[in-house]
Amino acid sequence: MKEWALDKGGFHKVMAYTSNIDGHWIEAGFPQDRVCEIHGSVRYLQCVRGEVCKPLEAKKKKEREAEEDDDEEEEEEDYQSFVWPSAGVLSQMKLTERQDSITEDSPIPRCPHCADLARPNVLMFSDWRQVDPRYTSPAANYGHLWKTIEDEKASFCIVEVGCGIDVDCVRNHGELAVRGTDGRGSLIRINVAHSYFPPALAQKPEIYVSIPLGALAALQAIDNLIKVSPSD
Numbered sequence: 563m564k565e566w567a568l569d570k571g572g573f574h575k576v577m578a579y580t581s582n583i584d585g586h587w588i589e590a591g592f593p594q595d596r597v598c599e600i601h602g603s604v605r606y607l608q609c610v611r612g613e614v615c616k617p618l619e620a621k622k623k624k625e626r627e628a629e630e631d632d633d634e635e636e637e638e639e640d641y642q643s644f645v646w647p648s649a650g651v652l653s654q655m656k657l658t659e660r661q662d663s664i665t666e667d668s669p670i671p672r673c674p675h676c677a678d679l680a681r682p683n684v685l686m687f688s689d690w691r692q693v694d695p696r697y698t699s700p701a702a703n704y705g706h707l708w709k710t711i712e713d714e715k716a717s718f719c720i721v722e723v724g725c726g727i728d729v730d731c732v733r734n735h736g737e738l739a740v741r742g743t744d745g746r747g748s749l750i751r752i753n754v755a756h757s758y759f760p761p762a763l764a765q766k767p768e769i770y771v772s773i774p775l776g777a778l779a780a781l782q783a784i785d786n787l788i789k790v791s792p793s794d
């Protein structure tokens with residue numbers, strides 16, 4: 563999919579919108595600001611106190627501002643510091659032999675601002691403490707891309723990969739995006755068990771394309787078709 567983006571002239575016409583929390587889009591080479599990880603990422607940690615921790619940092623910042631001038635960019639940077647990469651922190655933890663828990667003397671990840679516990683920066687169910695400043699820039703880009711599509715009345719295609727029906731927010735998001743676009747948009751639904759569409763949409767298979775395959779097989783098949791007929 564990265565190659566498809568590059569073949570179309572770059573990532574400015576492409577966004578990944580995902581509820582996955584594994585960070586694989588970015589690891590696969592998508593720029594971070596082109597990936598909307600709507601449920602966060604296990605590759606980042608945050609304070610268990612969430613936004614409540616922020617005033618503590620703001621207080622420290624105010625103290626610093628008494629000595630030096632500040633600007634909005636630094637404020638953004640400060641907010642960014644409320645999540646931090648998990649890799650370096652987790653590698654310091656000591657695991658038991660079974661590797662399924664930590665030893666009693668293992669260091670525990672802590673918030674660098676208030677020293678309370680750290681937690682994965684992912685959205686849990688009924689989770690009001692998740693903060694995700696990483697989401698701000700991709701969300702703005704995502705909104706801008708949709709505005710451009712609307713302004714230019716451009717055609718577009720959503721490739722939906724493995725979106726389940728239990729937590730179906732991404733699934734619904736794609737359907738809603740394509741509805742009402744007068745055929746300019748299409749939605750390819752790749753899903754081994756649930757590639758079907760609601761009856762009203764299933765009547766338009768030229769727009770709502772169902773592929774009951776695994777992700778890799780389906781994407782490779784599409785890739786082969788693109789290579790055979792690369793014009794559009």
Ligand SMILES: [Zn+2]
Binds near residue numbers: 609610673676
């Ligand atoms: Zn904290």
